[in-house]
Amino acid sequence: MGDLIIAAIRRQLKTKVTDLGRPPRAGLVPGNAADIAADEEHLRFRLPSLLKQIYAEIGNGGFGPGYGLIGLTNGVPDDTGKTAVAIYDVFRSAPELGWSDGLLPICHWGCAIYSCVDCRDPAFRMRIFDPNVLDGDDWTDAFFEGDSSFEDWIRSWASGVNLWDAMYGDDGHIARIISTRRKRD
16 A cells, blocks of 8 residues: 555655645655664654655655655754654653654644644544644643544645645634634633
8 A cells, every 4th residue: 555655645746745835955865764763763652654665765854745744864854944853852842732652743834733643543643733723721722633544644645635725724624623612612
């Protein structure tokens, strides 16, 4: 299945590298197995096999949904200059966030919104972190369950689905949750 998704990503890259940003200046540079293994050791959890394959065969960040996948060590950082591992370390070191062990930010949408893969979940479900919706100090309101696994998420992007609209558009699952919260309050 991974090879089919890799092929679909390669086809999508012919029309657009990212949804929101510019392509990486140096082009896509695949990661190496030693860096990926070292990152897994540092993080103390395993990444989804498909994500590792994507990093190793297509590029260590800089392409995909939003502003693109955030690279691992020696990969393409997000717009703040941090890799996925560095962002994870920062978020985990802030106890007020309540950042879950294994929740790796892999895609930045701007305005501090991240799509994250839950590496402790056997299905590698996607979750969204959006601190812009907070109305107080309860950070649990900034986390949203995604509606897919990492594999389904990246396959959707590779097939041309606008993931931002799927989350925040008129019928987006996060937009519906936010609307329900506002009605409740």
